[in-house]
Amino acid sequence: MPRRLFALLVLAVATSSAAAVPAFRDVRDNWRSADIVVVDRHGDPVARVRDDFRARRGDWVTLADTSPALRTAIVLSEDRRFYAHSGVDWQGVAAAAWANMWNTRTRGASTLTMQLAGLLDEDLRAARGRSFGQKVGQAVSAASLEHGWSKDQILEAYLNLVPFRGELVGLSAMSQTLFGKVPSGLNAREAALAVALVRSPNAAPVQVSARACRILREMKQPRECDGLDGFTALALAKSASVPDASFRANLAPHLARAVIARTREALPAGRPVPARIASTLDAEVQRVAVDSLSRHLRELAGRNAEDGAVVVIDNASGDVLAYVGSSGALSSAAQVDHAGAPRQAGSTLKPFLYAQAIEERRLTAASLLDDRPVNLPTGGGLYIPQNYDHRYAGWVSLRAALGSSLNVPAVRTLVMVTPHRFHRRLVALGLPLTESGDYYGYSLALGSADVSLLSLTNAYRSFANQGAYGPVRMTVDGAPVTRQPVMSPAASYVIGDVLADRHARARTFGLDSPLTTRFWTAVKTGTSKDMRDNWCIGWSQRYTVGVWIGNASGASMHDVSGVSGAAPVWHDVMAALHRQTSSRAPAMPAGVERVPLTFADNLEPAREEVFLTGTAMTRIRVGAASSSNGAPAIASPADGTIFALDPDIPPDAQRVWFHADGLTGQTARAVSWRIDGKPLGKGGQVAWLPWPGRHRVELVDAAGKVVDDIGIEVRGASVREAGPQRTSMRR
Structure with missing residues (x-):
C-alpha cells in the first residue's frame, strides 16, 4: 500500500478513535503491584506480600528513577527513531517492506509507541504475529498516544507494562528479581540484558546473552560482553527462584500478613484489599528489635536456641x-x-x-x-x-x-x-x-x-x-x-x-x-x-x-x-x-x-512497703502475716477435689486431711471445721473419715462465722474382706 494512502487511513481512523486511548494519568493510577505493600506509621514500606499470582509486578517506576543506561539501550534496540517519529516509523515500515520482498531480516517496523498500544489493548496483541488489521489498529492507537502523551510518558508507561521474562512484568519486578536492585541503579551490562529480554522473554540464556552483547556494541561498550554468558545464566536463574512473597527483603513480614488478614476480614465480601496499608509499626523500632534479636541469638550459638520474637506496644494507644x-x-x-x-x-x-x-x-x-x-x-x-x-x-x-x-x-x-x-x-x-x-x-x-x-x-x-x-x-x-x-x-x-x-x-x-x-x-x-x-x-x-x-x-x-x-x-x-x-x-x-516495715529476726531487711489501704502492717513475724487481713482460708484440698475410696484398704484406715492457712498460734486453736453443717474438729488441720457423696466443708472462726468453704466428692467402692493393704487412697 502506498505510504501516503496508508498514512491517510491511519490518520482518519485515529481521529475517530482518539477517545478510546486512555490518559497517561489513568494508566499510571490504575497500575497495581502484584504485592500488597504495608508501610509503617511514617509511610516507609516495611513489607510486601504477594496478592496477585497472575503476574509478578512491582511498583510503578517514573522515568526519572530509571537508569540512563536502560533508557539508552531500549531506544537503540527497539526504536532508534523514537524521538523523531509520530508513533509510526515510516522509514522502518519501508525498510521492513523491502526486506520482506527480498526475504531478508530487519529490525522491524513496530515502534515503542505501537508496542505500548498493544500492551494497553488486548485486542491489538497476538501471540504469534499480528494480522493486518491489528497492525493498522496499533498504528491508529500509536498516533493517538503521540497526540495525547509526551514521549517521556510513552517510554515510562512502556517500561512499566512490558513483560520481561516468565511472570515478570514491568521494570520494577525485573530489576529487583534479576539484579536485586532498584531500576535507577542498573548499569550498562544489566540494562542490555534486560532489553534483550523484551524481544524474546523466554529465550535460552545463550541467545539472550548474544542479543545483549549486540546491544552493548551499539551502546559503544563492547568490553561488557566479556563473561556475559555466565552473568546472563546466573541472572535468569533468579527469575524462577525468587520467592513469591517479595522482591526485596521484608522488615516485618509476619506483621504484614497479620494486618492483611485483619483488613480482609473487615472488608465486605468481594472487595479487594487496598494495595497499600498503613500499619502502626515504627520502622526504626522494628530494625532495633530485629538487629538485637539476631545479634543475641548468634551469641547463644551452641545452646540450641535459634528462634525468637519481639513485640513492642505503645501503652496509651495500644499501637x-x-x-x-x-x-x-x-x-x-x-x-x-x-x-x-x-x-x-x-x-x-x-x-x-x-x-x-x-x-x-x-x-x-x-x-x-x-x-x-x-x-x-x-x-x-x-x-x-x-x-x-x-x-x-x-x-x-x-x-x-x-x-x-x-x-x-x-x-x-x-x-x-x-x-x-x-x-x-x-x-x-x-x-x-x-x-x-x-x-x-x-x-x-x-x-x-x-x-x-x-x-x-x-x-x-x-x-x-x-x-x-x-x-x-x-x-x-x-x-x-x-x-x-x-x-x-x-x-x-x-x-x-x-x-x-x-x-x-x-x-x-x-x-x-x-x-x-x-x-x-x-x-x-x-x-x-x-x-x-x-x-x-x-x-x-x-x-x-x-x-x-x-x-x-x-x-x-x-x-x-x-x-x-x-x-x-x-x-x-x-x-x-x-x-x-x-x-x-x-x-x-x-x-x-507506703508504710515503714520491719521483720522479726531480720527475716528480710527493713524497708518501706506499699499496702492497699486498710491492710498495712509495720512489723512482720513468722506465722503472723500469712493472711493480710487475718482471715484463715482452706489451703487443701482444693475446691472440687474428687476422692475415690480404695476397696483394698479398710474404710476406717482411709482419711482425708483438711488444712487451713493464714493462722497464728492463737487463731489455730480458735478455728473449727464443719462438714455438711456438722462439727468436725478444731485447729489448723483435721482428719475426716470419708463416705461416698458430695460434701460441703466449712472453716469457721471463733465468732462462728464461716470464713471459707469448699465442695468435695467421695466416690465409693465395695470393700474386700481380705487383701493386701495399700498405702494411700487414689486421687
Whole structure:
C-alpha cells in the first residue's frame, strides 16, 4: 500500500478513535503491584506480600528513577527513531517492506509507541504475529498516544507494562528479581540484558546473552560482553527462584500478613484489599528489635536456641510499634509467626496471680509465704511443685517470692485464689486459654497454659494502664481502642512496684542483670518446662516490650534461662526506646499507702512497703502475716477435689486431711471445721473419715462465722474382706 494512502487511513481512523486511548494519568493510577505493600506509621514500606499470582509486578517506576543506561539501550534496540517519529516509523515500515520482498531480516517496523498500544489493548496483541488489521489498529492507537502523551510518558508507561521474562512484568519486578536492585541503579551490562529480554522473554540464556552483547556494541561498550554468558545464566536463574512473597527483603513480614488478614476480614465480601496499608509499626523500632534479636541469638550459638520474637506496644494507644515474628535467616522455620504462636507461659503468669490475691485482700506485698516443699492433692493425684534451682528459701515475703520468681509460694497463692477464678482473670486480660481452670489445676500458677507473645505482652500492658485491658491496634486507620478495668489500679501499682525492685529479685538474678535499666521499668522473666520457652516481659512509663526465645520445633535449649536468653534483647530494645525519652515511676493511686516495715529476726531487711489501704502492717513475724487481713482460708484440698475410696484398704484406715492457712498460734486453736453443717474438729488441720457423696466443708472462726468453704466428692467402692493393704487412697 502506498505510504501516503496508508498514512491517510491511519490518520482518519485515529481521529475517530482518539477517545478510546486512555490518559497517561489513568494508566499510571490504575497500575497495581502484584504485592500488597504495608508501610509503617511514617509511610516507609516495611513489607510486601504477594496478592496477585497472575503476574509478578512491582511498583510503578517514573522515568526519572530509571537508569540512563536502560533508557539508552531500549531506544537503540527497539526504536532508534523514537524521538523523531509520530508513533509510526515510516522509514522502518519501508525498510521492513523491502526486506520482506527480498526475504531478508530487519529490525522491524513496530515502534515503542505501537508496542505500548498493544500492551494497553488486548485486542491489538497476538501471540504469534499480528494480522493486518491489528497492525493498522496499533498504528491508529500509536498516533493517538503521540497526540495525547509526551514521549517521556510513552517510554515510562512502556517500561512499566512490558513483560520481561516468565511472570515478570514491568521494570520494577525485573530489576529487583534479576539484579536485586532498584531500576535507577542498573548499569550498562544489566540494562542490555534486560532489553534483550523484551524481544524474546523466554529465550535460552545463550541467545539472550548474544542479543545483549549486540546491544552493548551499539551502546559503544563492547568490553561488557566479556563473561556475559555466565552473568546472563546466573541472572535468569533468579527469575524462577525468587520467592513469591517479595522482591526485596521484608522488615516485618509476619506483621504484614497479620494486618492483611485483619483488613480482609473487615472488608465486605468481594472487595479487594487496598494495595497499600498503613500499619502502626515504627520502622526504626522494628530494625532495633530485629538487629538485637539476631545479634543475641548468634551469641547463644551452641545452646540450641535459634528462634525468637519481639513485640513492642505503645501503652496509651495500644499501637504495635514492633512485631518481629522470627529470627529470619537464623531460623529453620522463618515463615512461622512466633509472636502469634501459642507457647507455654512459664513464670510470666505469676504477676497476675499475685495481683488477684492482693486485690482480694488475701495477701499483701509483705505477707510471708512458705517456700518449702509441698504436696497438694488434686483430682489426678499429688501435685509437687519445685523451684527452678531446686533450693528453698523458707519464709519469704510476697515481694521476694515474686521478684525472685519462686514457684512454691506461687502455687500456695493459687490455692487461695483457686484455679477457676485465676483462669477467669487471665481470660479477661485477653489470654486465649483453650481449657478451663480445673484442667490446668495448680500448675496454672507456674504457667502451664499456652499463650502467644502478642497476647501476653498486651496483658502486661494492663499493669501500665492501672489494670485496664484493651486490644492492640495494628493499622493507623483502625478504630481507637477502648480499655476495660480488669485489675484494680491499687493492686496493679503494687505489682509494678515489686517488679521494678531489683533488690526483690536479687536472690535469683542478682543486683546487676539485663533486667536492670537506668530508667524506671518493671519486668518479669519466665522459662517453661525443660527450657523450651524463654520469656522476658516488662513495661516502662510509655512502652511494653515482650521477648520470646526458643525453637520452632519445641526442642529444649541448653542452659538458657530468662535472664540469659530473652532478657538481653528486652534490655536492648528498652534502652533504644528511651534513648531520648524518660520513664518515671507511676504516681501512687488512691487506695495505696507506703508504710515503714520491719521483720522479726531480720527475716528480710527493713524497708518501706506499699499496702492497699486498710491492710498495712509495720512489723512482720513468722506465722503472723500469712493472711493480710487475718482471715484463715482452706489451703487443701482444693475446691472440687474428687476422692475415690480404695476397696483394698479398710474404710476406717482411709482419711482425708483438711488444712487451713493464714493462722497464728492463737487463731489455730480458735478455728473449727464443719462438714455438711456438722462439727468436725478444731485447729489448723483435721482428719475426716470419708463416705461416698458430695460434701460441703466449712472453716469457721471463733465468732462462728464461716470464713471459707469448699465442695468435695467421695466416690465409693465395695470393700474386700481380705487383701493386701495399700498405702494411700487414689486421687
